[in-house]
Amino acid sequence: MKISSAEFVKSAFNRTHWITDGLPEIAFLGRSNVGKSSLLNSLLQRKGLARTSNTPGRTQSINFFLINESFYFTDLPGYGYAKVSKTMRHDWGVMAEEYLAQRRELVLSIQLVDSRHEPTTLDKQLHEWLIHHQKNRLIVATKTDKLSGNKLKKSLQQTEQSLPDSKLIAYSSLTGKGRDAVWREITDSLEKRRNFS
Numbered sequence: 403m404k405i406s407s408a409e410f411v412k413s414a415f416n417r418t419h420w421i422t423d424g425l426p427e428i429a430f431l432g433r434s435n436v437g438k439s440s441l442l443n444s445l446l447q448r449k450g451l452a453r454t455s456n457t458p459g460r461t462q463s464i465n466f467f468l469i470n471e472s473f474y475f476t477d478l479p480g481y482g483y484a485k486v487s488k489t490m491r492h493d494w495g496v497m498a499e500e501y502l503a504q505r506r507e508l509v510l511s512i513q514l515v516d517s518r519h520e521p522t523t524l525d526k527q528l529h530e531w532l533i534h535h536q537k538n539r540l541i542v543a544t545k546t547d548k549l550s551g552n553k554l555k556k557s558l559q560q561t562e563q564s565l566p567d568s569k570l571i572a573y574s575s576l577t578g579k580g581r582d583a584v585w586r587e588i589t590d591s592l593e594k595r596r597n598f599s
């Protein structure tokens with residue numbers, strides 16, 4: 403897809419802040435530090451649009467980015483960061499579940515997992531939740547530039563076993579590997595929504 407414009411619109415800390423123009427949305431989900439903001443920047447080829455950081459738990463709100471004035475990317479806060487308080491963990495669950503369960507504009511949930519590690523219990527729970535609620539979904543394995551060919555192959559097989567019944571794409575925000583494949587899934591989802599509405 404040709405990106406003619408991409409802009410940060412707002413951060414939502416609760417549902418009263420959600421955008422109300424009805425445009426379709428693609429959500430980026432995954433544990434803290436997995437590379438959600440980096441994936442978003444890499445897809446848009448805009449370096450600093452979504453803030454990335456080595457400090458886990460950087461993104462605390464749902465951040466809306468308007469693309470080509472026709473759809474949104476939503477960057478959700480990361481989960482599973484051990485150092486945050488119980489209250490914050492609870493708040494993550496409430497905010498994310500409310501958004502995922504109720505957001506009609508959502509056309510695709512992109513769940514990120516780190517290709518260097520086996521999916522965590524929380525990764526599996528989120529994936530099961532997406533399946534149970536029949537969400538259109540895609541798994542993206544991030545940071546694949548950090549693994550050699552053989553290790554990567556093994557890790558992708560493991561991920562497919564832990565998170566079955568979803569399409570898996572290997573990605574690197576560093577090299578742009580997987581970019582075209584992820585864009586294809588995004589444009590397919592937008593296209594489907596257009597045909598049904």
Ligand SMILES: Nc1nc2c(ncn2[C@@H]2O[C@H](COP(=O)(O)OP(=O)(O)OP(=O)(O)O)[C@@H](O)[C@H]2O)c(=O)[nH]1
Pocket residue numbers: 432433434435436437438439440441453454455456457458459460461479480481544545546547548573574575576
């Ligand atoms: N080598 C490599 N590093 C990556 C890749 N993706 C992300 N990183 C690095 O991983 C760290 C975390 O990336 P972010 O994009 O900020 O992660 P996030 O999931 O948005 O994190 P939170 O907002 O805290 O939930 C940063 O230091 C990135 O530079 C990748 O594909 N390859």
Ligand SMILES: [Mg+2]
Pocket residue numbers: 438439440453454460461477
């Ligand atoms: Mg982030």
